[in-house]
Amino acid sequence: MTDSFHRPVMAPETIGCLLQVRPSIHLDCTLGDGGHALEILRRSPETFVIGFDVDREALSVAEERLSREFKGRFLALKADYRRLPEVLAEIGIPMVDTVLYDLGVSSRQLDTPERGFSYWGDGPLDMRMDLGRVLTARDIVMTYSEEELARILAEYGEEKFARRIAREIVKARRNREIGTAGALVDIIKRAIPARARTGGGHPARRTFQALRIEVNDEIRLLQRAILDGFYHLKPGGMIAVLSYHSLEDRVVKNTFRSLAGSGEANLVTRKPKTPGAEEVEENPRARSAKLRVAKREMANGTLI
Ligand SMILES: C[S@@+](CC[C@H](N)C(=O)[O-])C[C@H]1O[C@@H](n2cnc3c(N)ncnc32)[C@H](O)[C@@H]1O
Structure with missing residues (x-):
């Protein structure tokens, strides 16, 4: 196991978009080393974070790391985001305010x-x-x-x-x-x-x-998984997806577009955001990242 943490990609841009809604519950579907989760917990004292990961090693790293500062404000679960509806039902949390998918592999896994x-x-x-x-x-x-x-x-x-x-x-x-x-x-x-x-x-x-x-069957059920995340957002809630592969980004783009087309979502990013030159220089693994963010419409069709 390596000692250094995975560096969260485009953290200021991602967290900045999500925190437009002041979440009381944030769901991190890909907790990894907890880098994005840590930023949310630091910047938004009223937020409780639920983190999913399928990798037990990632979970124990994130749990140890987050509990140093934020004991009692997060719940790390061994859970697959492709079972998001079942897992949220099991823990009795039907809806969340914000959801994040940071797809792909972590530096810890690679290293x-x-x-x-x-x-x-x-x-x-x-x-x-x-x-x-x-x-x-x-x-x-x-x-x-x-x-x-x-x-x-x-x-x-x-x-x-x-x-x-x-x-x-x-x-x-x-x-x-x-x-x-x-x-x-x-x-x-x-x-x-x-x-x-x-x-x-x-x-x-x-x-x-x-x-x-x-x-890891990473592409096949991605659209369903993103829709599940979206439909577990409270009206006005925000979903962010970071992808690193053109196939993944196409799925995210098309899913968000169809939700916008049916009037259910508002695209916060019309074009994907990409990392700046400085971030890519410091963290070459960020180079292919694309960030897309969408907001769930209010039930009556207006946006908050
Ligand atoms: C890019 S890393 C996330 C890094 C994290 N954002 C951070 O800042 O430390 C992706 C993580 O998603 C996890 N993962 C991949 N597929 C998953 C799935 N279907 N359900 C839950 N977690 C998954 C991987 O095990 C990995 O730890």
């Missing part, structure tokens, strides 16, 4: 080699955020067909050498287990033409991203 998210280490090919789930990245590379592998790499990784990498994986696994990040990186390097291996970041970045999205 812990044993979790297998990173192409730098040589950890086991795992990549599960929720260790209670069964499917690992190793299972995918060892059992998916060449066509399925190529589809995932192209769609979730936007990897232009998806077919070549899928072919090389299937060839390699005939002779041996592909069980570690290092073994997969070697295969990817063999599959990508030498001239394409320079520039454009690490050659395994897109494949690792694609496998992570598949392992």
Whole structure:
């Protein structure tokens, strides 16, 4: 486990938008290390925070961190935001004032080699955020067909050498287990033409991203999850989503647009907000972030 905390991305912009409504209950659907939650608790003394995460390690870090200053003002739950309606019903909180989704992977997960998210280490090919789930990245590379592998790499990784990498994986696994990040990186390097291996970041970045999205099923139920968050907002409440992948951002954009089209939401961000140059320089992992915010209309059609 690493000692440093995940740096919350676009925290002033995100929290600034959400705090326009002075929330009494804020739901952080992706608590992580609690960076965004901490900012809300600091800046809004009247707010109680509920935090969900599927990763027990993240929960224990956030719990320890937040309770130093804010004991009694937050509740951290091992919960999947795709079960948001059930979880809120279980804790007897039907509606919240603000909700945040900070999608994707945390720096803590990436920087812990044993979790297998990173192409730098040589950890086991795992990549599960929720260790209670069964499917690992190793299972995918060892059992998916060449066509399925190529589809995932192209769609979730936007990897232009998806077919070549899928072919090389299937060839390699005939002779041996592909069980570690290092073994997969070697295969990817063999599959990508030498001239394409320079520039454009690490050659395994897109494949690792694609496998992570598949392992954690990050895209399929996203629209439903965002709608669930939205419909658990009190009228006048605010929803913010930070995404890091064009597929995710498309889902967020289309979901918000259709809610605005039906008169249920007001778009606070017509175009997504992106991080400033200074933030990207300090925290390169913020570079692909897009922030979209929407406000739920009052029941009678007026906005507060
Ligand atoms: C980018 S991090 C959040 C970082 C956090 N905002 C902070 O400032 O520390 C995303 C977190 O969402 C969690 N996560 C991913 N999918 C989830 C899901 N379906 N339900 C709940 N949490 C999820 C991950 O385990 C990870 O800890």
